[in-house]
Amino acid sequence: MKNTSYYILFTLFTCIFCSFDVERIPVIYMIGDSTMADKSLSGGNPERGWGQMFPGFLTPDIHVDNRALNGRSTRSFRNEGHWELVRKKLRKGDYVFIQFGHNDQKADTARHSDAETDYKINLGKYIDETRKVGAIPVLFTPIVRRKFNPNGTLADTHGKYTDAVRTVAKEKQVLLIDLNKMSAGLLEKYGPEKSTFLFVWVEPGIYAALPKGKQDNTHLNVRGARLIARMVAEAIKETIPALAPHIVMYDYVVAKDGSGDFFTIQEAIDAVPDFRKKGRTTIYIREGVYKEKVILPESKINVSFMGESRTKTILTYDDYASKMNVFGEEMSTSGSASFYVYAPDFIAENMTFENSSGPVGQAVAVFVSGDRSIFRNCRFLGFQDTLYTYDKDSRQYYEGCYIEGTVDFIFGKSTAWFENCTIHSKRSEGYLTAAATPAGKAYGYVFHNCRLTADHSVENVYLGRPWRPFARTLFIECDMGSHISPEGWHNWRKPDAEKTTFYGEYKSRGEGGNCEGRVSWSHQLTNKEADQITLRNVLGGNDEWYPQIIGTVK
Incomplete structure (x- = not known):
């Protein structure tokens, strides 16, 4: 009898559920x-x-x-x-x-x-x-x-x-x-x-x-x-x-299937008027693998990329630091990037940036020099030196992004805020960050509410090491996997840097978030100190820039 009653109720529920139109x-x-x-x-x-x-x-x-x-x-x-x-x-x-x-x-x-x-x-x-x-x-x-x-x-x-x-x-x-x-x-x-x-x-x-x-x-x-x-x-x-x-209105569309204005991303960038100050130029990039080395020059201001698919709209190239250029010279880390952002006020959403050269040393996916750069819901794929935040006067904002690598895969001089991002380690004995914050800068990298993940069996990964003596990196309310080293931070065999760097955490959680074993020269922020680490304080500047209110599509 129990089984019969259950069957009747289940059938009734199913009929009621199926009677509603499923939005299509x-x-x-x-x-x-x-x-x-x-x-x-x-x-x-x-x-x-x-x-x-x-x-x-x-x-x-x-x-x-x-x-x-x-x-x-x-x-x-x-x-x-x-x-x-x-x-x-x-x-x-x-x-x-x-x-x-x-x-x-x-x-x-x-x-x-x-x-x-x-x-x-x-x-x-x-x-x-x-x-x-x-x-x-x-x-x-x-x-x-x-x-x-x-x-x-x-x-x-x-x-x-x-x-x-x-x-x-x-x-x-x-x-x-x-x-x-x-x-x-x-x-x-x-x-x-x-x-x-x-x-x-x-x-x-x-x-x-x-x-x-x-x-x-x-x-x-x-x-x-x-x-x-x-x-x-x-x-x-x-x-x-x-x-x-x-219905969405974009100024230009890039598509490999011929449904856009251009077949390549660089062609679309070249078509943008120089120093267009009265409006934002929006470029929609449809699904496809775009293997090209792309440069957004300083004159192409106020440009937005909108990818059709976070995982299927892919800008990729395969240069690396020790690769020879046409003159038989090594390209260097800076020369290895797949995508260069020199212009200010750039926005990218919903796409992947990749350096596909593999584990061959320094190989940059994205090199960002322009001020007030925004990346939302993007992926950055590579191994060593994936994301190069290059310029000391550049402010950058990353929201809901996935960034992967092995060694120093987020590095540079810029001030950057990472909101709700996934930072993924692909190899043991690695380093998430290598900040080169200039002396006198109040902030370098701030990771807020981010997840630190890793490939299976990866261990002993450090939160950061100082590329330059005054490196500043903070992890605020982040979930850290077991791959994070108990020491947390590394001095890059530079004992003097322990006196000038500022590495801090606040309310770290997860298996790697136990801060009892952290190096003595790192900091656990107080509530009062953490209250000062706001988006406006870190990125605002004299122009009171606030990236969370800035959109892409017209």
Whole structure:
């Protein structure tokens, strides 16, 4: 009887639980023609469909399934079976973006649909079948072709087909994004000559994909497709409340799959205006491994990187200190970095910075010299000397980051605050920090509420050793694993440094947080002393900088 009662209750609970709709992030399906479709990147092909660029305006949790194809009309897309493949995947709450018209105008029977009859009927069928499963159709008028009249006005090349989309939208009460009107406004703004910059107009010999060059007034290049996609994103933000929170606006997008403005991070940096003081330049970096040595020069101020994925957006290189440069000289520690930050007011979020050279000595992942630098939810991967906080006048803030290494893997002269970070040791007998705090500086490194972890069997790791005599490092309310040496700190065989360094802890916890065995020249802070170790006091400076209130995305 007990078992029966339990089964009844369990079944009842399950039914009640399952009766509630589980929140599901919708998928956006795109059906249409070549102006919307994804394009091949082979041979450096410069052509893009606006749908190919659209994911760069969405948060990573939204998936775009772009089924648009070159040369398709409302008739041929269905008759060739492409719509059926989409229809079978549709779920309640998904979206279907529908944009046809360019090829319905063609004379061949496989594609042609009369604007006032078949074209309207075909659009209606897509709408009805989308709604049948609880998905949401969105109609788009076709983008304009670049055709100007002799007087400089834009010619209407779609005529009744554009009007037909508007009529169907009204009759079916479907959301309409009038891309024809929007793209016409864009071309009129650029004018007859400059509008070629938006289309596939290229000289011979530039791209392997187009050895003879091309003058195409229908199909967009990267710039044109991005501008159209941005218009779509802005329209969606205004008209579709459910999708509005997922729309993000970045100045540039970097993507290895061709959906961005650039293929490399350095190209995006080079495009940033020098000394742009009136605004922040945001660069969205989509998933991918970007093997390149990247430099953010001092003139590229107020730049933000936003990675699509903390673990799958990876900037990496494999230089190391003893590696020879082109002149047969050792690169040195400073020359080994994968990424250099010289500009002030840099922000990076949600990505990985790596030096992949392995255990070959000093090999820097990130070299940070610029003042007021912020890293949030980033990973720093390497072995020795992973993170180089270089400049004595640089203030840096790291929040929710993962930093790994073996020896001195956080080192340098800068003042840096590490908030809620994971500091991971990969080898025994290592050192987390090697501060080189200049004499007279009140603070060097402050680790607040951080976790100190290690690979299996790693032991006897020191919290720090003084690269320079006045090194200052504090661990405040940090959780320390058993790999931390009972002594805590090392003098780097510099007895005199014991008199000038300031190594302190406050309320350390965990197996490695027992401070009874710490070296006599380190400090256990009092409550009063710890109260003075605030973010404002450590990083504020004369400009009262406070990084926790500074964001990345517009």
